[in-house]
Amino acid sequence: MTPLAAALLATALLLAPAARAGERCALVAGLNRVLTDSTAYAPVPCPEIGFSALEGAAGLRSQAGAYFPETGRIELAPDLDLTTAYGQSFLLHEMVHAAQFAEGADARAPCPAALEAEAYRVQADFLHRAGLTRDALLTRMLGDQLGTCGAAPDY
Numbered sequence: 001m002t003p004l005a006a007a008l009l010a011t012a013l014l015l016a017p018a019a020r021a022g023e024r025c026a027l028v029a030g031l032n033r034v035l036t037d038s039t040a041y042a043p044v045p046c047p048e049i050g051f052s053a054l055e056g057a058a059g060l061r062s063q064a065g066a067y068f069p070e071t072g073r074i075e076l077a078p079d080l081d082l083t084t085a086y087g088q089s090f091l092l093h094e095m096v097h098a099a100q101f102a103e104g105a106d107a108r109a110p111c112p113a114a115l116e117a118e119a120y121r122v123q124a125d126f127l128h129r130a131g132l133t134r135d136a137l138l139t140r141m142l143g144d145q146l147g148t149c150g151a152a153p154d155y
Contacts (some may be wrong), residue, residue, distance in 0.1 A: 001014075002131040027088065027091070028046045028095065031091060032095070034092060038121075038126075039078075039096065039118070041100070043099075044102060047095075048072065049076065049091070050073060050076070051080070064077045064090045065077065065090045065102070066094065067094040067097035067098055069101040074098070074107075085130035089123045089135075096119035097115065100115050100119075110149050111149035113146040113147060114146075115147055116143065116147070117144065117146050119143070120146065123139050124136045124139040
């Protein structure tokens with residue numbers, strides 16, 4: 001590789017995260033419209049978004065995303081494609097958690113799973129509107145199960 005090619009590659013790699021961050025903030029702005037149309041929450045600021053295997057804490061290994069209230073960071077599985085409605089639905093789900101914590105819903109929830117139920121409902125509605133009806137149904141069912149806070153579901 002020539003020195004010029006190496007320099008151009010290095011520049012592209014250094015600038016890429018900033019460009020992706022700008023694209024992600026534009027995506028967050030669009031998803032904020034969904035969030036505010038689907039809930040009573042205010043829009044969330046553009047968070048830091050990372051992509052990594054969620055193996056750092058117990059229980060995260062099987063998740064596709066996580067919101068960390070201490071830092072405001074959203075971490076997504078590295079194989080999620082944010083150019084698809086399916087991938088975007090997971091970012092939206094975590095943005096719901098950011099909005100919940102920003103407005104103190106975590107302190108009012110009957111159990112932590114109730115927060116998940118709301119995030120899954122918003123995610124399922126988004127998937128349904130995107131035409132991903134099977135994914136929407138499965139997501140809604142999961143949210144309904146979690147939202148019972150230990151009680152048997154009514155269906």
